[in-house]
Amino acid sequence: MDFALNESQIMIQQMVRDFAQNELAPVAAELDQEGRFPHEIIEKMAGLDLFALPFSEEYGGTGDGYLPYVIAVEEISRACASTGITYAAHCSIGTGPVYLFGSEEQKQKWVVPCAKGEMLAAFGLTEPDAGSDASGTKTTAALEGDQWVLNGTKCFITNASHAKIAVITAVTEPGQGARGISSFLVPTDTPGFSVSPPYDKLGLKASDTAEIVLDDVRIPEENLIGKRGEGFKQFLKVLDGGRISIGALAVGIAQASLDAALAYAKERKQFGQPISKFQAIQFKLADMATQVELARLGVHRAAWLKDHGKPFTRESAMAKLHASEVAVKAALEAIQIFGGYGYIKEYPVERYLRDAKLMEIGEGTSEIQRLVIARQLGC
Template identity: 50%
Template sequence: MNFSLPDEHRMMRDSVRDFCEAEIEPIAQEIEDEHRFPQEIFDELGRLDVMGVPIAEEYGGLGGDQFMYALVCEELGRVSGSVGLSYAAHVSLGSKPIELFGTEAQKEEWLEPLASGEGMGAWALTEPGSGSDASDMNTTATKDGDEYVLDGTKQFITNASVANSVLVKAVTDPDSGYDGISTFIVSPDDDGFSISTVWDKMGLNASPTCEVQLDGVRIPEDRLLGEEGEGWNQTMKTLQGGRISIASLSVGLAQGAFEAAKEYAVEREQFGQPISKFDAVRDMIVAMHRKTHRARLLTHEAAWRYDQGERVVDESALAKLDASEAAREVAEDAVQVLGGYGYTEDFAPQRFYRDAKLMEIGEGTSEIQHLVLGRELGL
């Protein structure tokens, strides 16, 4: 069993890391304070050819695998949870489903601009009343001749206010339960599409989280992704890869928090010696390292198995559960290591701490991951 990174993966990781440290890290707190989506960063990521890492080259992507994509998510999260979240939502949720389920014409029109970095993607599943039961949706798509008419509200949609396309889940057959849900490609330029709220959040405020209104949005029937009634199965397949990206982002957050705490502990002196020499601080930092490394191994295994074409419901849920909780725990301990400084915005741990909490909520809460894993274990 070889745990070393293939050369092309290592080169990609190092290239993205250099970019992150030079271009994103210096403005990470600034864009949070301003609640500003950093379009210039994503334009540059497009020029670096990483906006479609796991998308085939024929559709404008890099042609990389899930493992390479996971490494990119981790490096972005290591400096900015917001940039990492918008990136992961763009790739896993806004772009990958079009490659997996779309027609050649849909891929040419909608996927290529996303994968090449010319636009941003979004995915609209959650509704105001659905919570963890994402299948409980009121948004409808009614067939009218050669068009569909969409009506409803979508909630907590990442990137919706900056997206060029949004994949919307809607009910096409109210009597068919899961089999009555379909997916549609919607443009923010379509009449009746509007952003009613961009939420101020506990963290991740440089990544827009929106409420979307669909008021009689008419779209041609060729915007149906796949067939009618396939929307829920598409969702389940999408989330296998999506949860790996959130796990990777979580590992990055944990790594960034760990590095900040370790650097501070080595430099900060009390009672005539670095605080890293005190058992309480040293043991805390060792535990942070252990949690981060464990989460990374679980995440890399899930990504590797995904690339082998395996069903990774168990592995992706386990990686997402462990890495998201590790990110929050490591970031909290990083704040503690820095003491009063850790509570100020002059130091990064407070940002990692606030950002990490969403990792336990988005793309299936920790409680839902326990449910998924229990089912996989036959419980």
């Protein structure tokens, strides 16, 4: 059993950490306050080949694998979770479905530019009436001649306003529930594809989340991903991978909370000494450090299983569930350690709490993760 990252993984971690701490962390508060999508940062990340990490070389990737990718997600999110979710949604759920289930032609056409960071991808699964229960999808796709015609609404879609391509799930076999859902590659400049103004969110304010409306959107027949009726099975697998990256995002936020709280505790003096000398504060920091470390191990293990072609549904749900709860708790404790200053926007920890909360909701709520884990236990 070897828990050590190899030389190349350490190099990637150091490279992303340097970039994130030097170029992203200093602007993260401003991006949050302005709710501004950081195009320039995304371009730099593409220049560093970060979008290529999880994909194989034949499709424009670096072939490094999922573990180096989640390490990068953690480092980016430690600096700015908004950028972390933009990155994770693009790689894992936006590009992932085509990479995993697309034809050779689809992969060459779409995965290659996505891996090179030349375009952003989005994943449209959630609908106003179909969230946790995605089998209730109402968006339809009907084959007319050699074109699919899509109609429906997708809500809460990350990267929707900036993506060039969206993977959209839709019912092709009405009345067949989960077995009647298929997934499609939809170029976002197709007539009838429109995006609402972005939602005003609690956190992750520099990420883009918007509603997609599909009004008689016509796409070529060959834009079906895999076979008709396989969309539900596909997105369950896609979400297994996506959850590992949400876990990594959560670890990044939790680590940032610990970093900020530790530094502040050493600096802030009350009763004539730094508050880090009080055992009550030390115990909080010790608990945070322990939880962050264990959450990271869970995320790395799930990614390792995925990279080694082993089953990882249970482990990815556990990693996401645990890491997201650790992130919320760590951010709350960081605010407590900052005292009144923690409640003030001048300091970063209130942003960490607002950003962390989404980790317990996106790509399956904590309740749904528990359902997945219980099912894996044979319940």
